[in-house]
Amino acid sequence: MNNTSKRELPQKESGIFKNILKHYEHKQYKKGIKLADQILKKFSEHGETLAMKGLFLNNMDKKEEAYEHVKRGLKFDLTSHICWHVYGLLYRSDKNYEKAAHCYTHALKYNKNDIQILKDFALLQIQMRNYGALNEKYIETVTRDVVHIETVTRDVDTRHQLLQLKPNNPPFWIGLSMSYHLLGRFDMATSVLQAYEDTLKQLPTTCDSLEENHLLIRRYATASQETPAVLTPNFELSELLMYHNMLLEESGDLQAALEQLDAIKPKVCDRRACKEKRASYLLKLGRLEEAEKAYRGLINENPDNYSYFEALENVRGLSAENLTEEEQDTLISIYSELAVRYPRSNAVKRLPLNRITGERFRTQADSYLRSALRKGVPSLFVNVKRLYRNEEKQKIIFELVDGYRRSLKDQGTFDREEETTKEPPTAYLWTLYFLAQHHDQCRETARALEFINEAIDHTPTLVELHMTKGRILKASTTHGGDLAAAAQAMNEARELDLQDRFINSKCTKYYLRNNQIAEAEKIIGLFTRNDAPDPIQDLTDMQCMWFSLEEGNAHLRLNQLGRALKRFHAIDKHFTDITDDQFDFHMYCLRKTTLRAYLGMLRLEDQLRSHPYYVKAVQGAVEAYLYLFDRPQGADEDGELAGLSEAEKKKAKNKARKAGLKQKEAEAKKAPAEEKTAEKTPAKKQALPSKPVDEDPDGEKLVKIQDPLSEALRFIKPMQELAPGRIETHLLSFEIYLRQQKYLLALRALIQASKIDNHNPAISRNAVRFHLAVDNNQNLHPIVQKVITAELPRVFAEGMTIEQFNKQTLESHLGSVPHLVTVAETIYLADPSKKDVAESMLLDDIAKDEFAATRTLQRNSKRKLLGGSPLLLISNELGAV
Numbered sequence: 001m002n003n004t005s006k007r008e009l010p011q012k013e014s015g016i017f018k019n020i021l022k023h024y025e026h027k028q029y030k031k032g033i034k035l036a037d038q039i040l041k042k043f044s045e046h047g048e049t050l051a052m053k054g055l056f057l058n059n060m061d062k063k064e065e066a067y068e069h070v071k072r073g074l075k076f077d078l079t080s081h082i083c084w085h086v087y088g089l090l091y092r093s094d095k096n097y098e099k100a101a102h103c104y105t106h107a108l109k110y111n112k113n114d115i116q117i118l119k120d121f122a123l124l125q126i127q128m129r130n131y132g133a134l135n136e137k138y139i140e141t142v143t144r145d146v147v148h149i150e151t152v153t154r155d156v157d158t159r160h161q162l163l164q165l166k167p168n169n170p171p172f173w174i175g176l177s178m179s180y181h182l183l184g185r186f187d188m189a190t191s192v193l194q195a196y197e198d199t200l201k202q203l204p205t206t207c208d209s210l211e212e213n214h215l216l217i218r219r220y221a222t223a224s225q226e227t228p229a230v231l232t233p234n235f236e237l238s239e240l241l242m243y244h245n246m247l248l249e250e251s252g253d254l255q256a257a258l259e260q261l262d263a264i265k266p267k268v269c270d271r272r273a274c275k276e277k278r279a280s281y282l283l284k285l286g287r288l289e290e291a292e293k294a295y296r297g298l299i300n301e302n303p304d305n306y307s308y309f310e311a312l313e314n315v316r317g318l319s320a321e322n323l324t325e326e327e328q329d330t331l332i333s334i335y336s337e338l339a340v341r342y343p344r345s346n347a348v349k350r351l352p353l354n355r356i357t358g359e360r361f362r363t364q365a366d367s368y369l370r371s372a373l374r375k376g377v378p379s380l381f382v383n384v385k386r387l388y389r390n391e392e393k394q395k396i397i398f399e400l401v402d403g404y405r406r407s408l409k410d411q412g413t414f415d416r417e418e419e420t421t422k423e424p425p426t427a428y429l430w431t432l433y434f435l436a437q438h439h440d441q442c443r444e445t446a447r448a449l450e451f452i453n454e455a456i457d458h459t460p461t462l463v464e465l466h467m468t469k470g471r472i473l474k475a476s477t478t479h480g481g482d483l484a485a486a487a488q489a490m491n492e493a494r495e496l497d498l499q500d501r502f503i504n505s506k507c508t509k510y511y512l513r514n515n516q517i518a519e520a521e522k523i524i525g526l527f528t529r530n531d532a533p534d535p536i537q538d539l540t541d542m543q544c545m546w547f548s549l550e551e552g553n554a555h556l557r558l559n560q561l562g563r564a565l566k567r568f569h570a571i572d573k574h575f576t577d578i579t580d581d582q583f584d585f586h587m588y589c590l591r592k593t594t595l596r597a598y599l600g601m602l603r604l605e606d607q608l609r610s611h612p613y614y615v616k617a618v619q620g621a622v623e624a625y626l627y628l629f630d631r632p633q634g635a636d637e638d639g640e641l642a643g644l645s646e647a648e649k650k651k652a653k654n655k656a657r658k659a660g661l662k663q664k665e666a667e668a669k670k671a672p673a674e675e676k677t678a679e680k681t682p683a684k685k686q687a688l689p690s691k692p693v694d695e696d697p698d699g700e701k702l703v704k705i706q707d708p709l710s711e712a713l714r715f716i717k718p719m720q721e722l723a724p725g726r727i728e729t730h731l732l733s734f735e736i737y738l739r740q741q742k743y744l745l746a747l748r749a750l751i752q753a754s755k756i757d758n759h760n761p762a763i764s765r766n767a768v769r770f771h772l773a774v775d776n777n778q779n780l781h782p783i784v785q786k787v788i789t790a791e792l793p794r795v796f797a798e799g800m801t802i803e804q805f806n807k808q809t810l811e812s813h814l815g816s817v818p819h820l821v822t823v824a825e826t827i828y829l830a831d832p833s834k835k836d837v838a839e840s841m842l843l844d845d846i847a848k849d850e851f852a853a854t855r856t857l858q859r860n861s862k863r864k865l866l867g868g869s870p871l872l873l874i875s876n877e878l879g880a881v
Contacts, residue, residue, distance in 0.1 A: 047077025562699030
């Protein structure tokens, strides 16, 4: 009662408080603060005014003051729903959704029917994917096409409560239906939509004004009755009906989905999606003649859509991997007919090659390849690369193209015997280009370089040739190649077209792969904003993740862990921002009924952190943190200091410190001069902003942490949930858990990794490491020991010694250098006194191939960061091979 009396204001101040709320709605924060101060002069303990002032301050980026005012407001009025609501809004703005939800719950205790709080709470719950909280506390029964909802507890159910309070609001109906959909309760989702349609059956069939007509369109959501004559198809209605169709499809009732789709066809704006869905339903229902007609209609609209042709193959029963000769003839006949109707379609010429074999394939491939080489299609090899999975087709393609090369070189035609018409000179060029890519794909680097160099001699100004040479040189690094040469070749390609952003980015990536970070930053900066004070910061602001990833890996290879972690953390922040950005769409999409796209966005966000960029960033970050854990004393050492004596390191650090002091002094002297220059410079010439100050450019704060393993685990957790099918997830988890001595979790990760790829050499190495770790730990709990004894044989056979296990590994993977290195590592790990045995094993076997040493060291370079690798001891000898 005391709080209520404090909350009540005189009439004048009450009017001012209402104006405060209006100023917040109109984002007039300064005016709102002035009015709040007027009330607080007389009523300094008015909690709701204090809370509103805190809200204004929060929106003006004065966070500390904002929280202070809101907490004071709660102190003076703990039962005010406004105070709790505002407190939740502050936490929501800071992305602290759990605490925001807690505040909303308290707010609803004191005003359970406040529409705005319920709406905000619903948005928060869907952001947190707390679908069950949206509607699970209710029992639903459907009778006579009407949904009856009965509460079985007094807990707040947001979506239902919103609908009960305001049943004439379409987004509340749609939101409830979508919440059931996301829970997988398709029957209830459909029933809610049907109940909404039933409430609209009494709509008038005519309208007196355009405004009423627009309102009618927005509220009209029935698919069962005819649209009134006054209505015309509009986007919102169309999307609502197509969403209803999606519900029926995902519920598995394809017949009902097809019938509903036919009924709503005149009302749908997205005609293409409607036709595609109808064709798909007909195919799945086995109505093949109708499905064929539907897909032929779609092909007529877009004869370059591969999926339409593949569906047509499926309709005709020609989608099997191995077709009979009769089926292959039928397939060729179908595509020949389509080629006559659509002569400019690439799909009708390319797709038959996937299914046919033998001489049929040779004939069709010959026609396809000649046409593309004659036209000069740069992407020809990319188009046919999928066919290389079949060795017979790969051989035929090479025979054909190599024959073209010889014939074109001798007499300028594709065929020495049959053709007399001369081909254009570029046909020979593109044939050389194709053969270079072919040999690169087959890992025949010398032949690939031979052909690409001949092509460059033929036409030295063609950008694609130099780019491909760079790719060949990069790929050849696994065969003794040189990344520096690859970067140089890509830079030559860039210089041929300085206005091409794509080749500029490619060149940047190649320099980063070669650890030439300064050159890469200079080149990528050419395509950032002219007014950007710092090109690298501009790339970060634009969420250019490929650059951050490549630069982070380059720093990691140079052992500059702070800078590497800075880049990996930036990528993690990008994904966090993408997740947070979806908040703005939760209400917007329901209001605009962009429901199919909205549902797709939610499902995409649920799998967001399984994206390859995030996975690779996690790999780099975890490896860096593992290195910090294994070598805490040397964590702050630069890559340049590695291998130096203590005296040399001390001298280098002093030199760097003095250089830093000189730089600061120079900047201090330069600042006043710049200020004077700025004062004299006209305002128009001072358009360029100053470079933002980075307080930790080298990432020292990220390196100097107390618990690197906890940070590594924070990165790997999303991968464990969203990317359990990637072997990297479990290998990195194993490294963390083994160091934390969480042996059961480490064993689980090892077993999961072996299920994905039992032939990965890391499985053998980690099995031995786990075996040694368990044997050396005398303090294992008996239950833990029992579980390990029962499960370890899944990766390390019971009763087998490490020597026997290594012998089995080598016998199972004859000729595999990575497995040879793994065995050498495990020999050293099991008994460091056998270092000479491990070295001689590697030297004797790797020396047989002049490129093998380079390849092995490059493939295992990152494993140095994982600790315990004998390559740290023997890499110098390997490099001398």
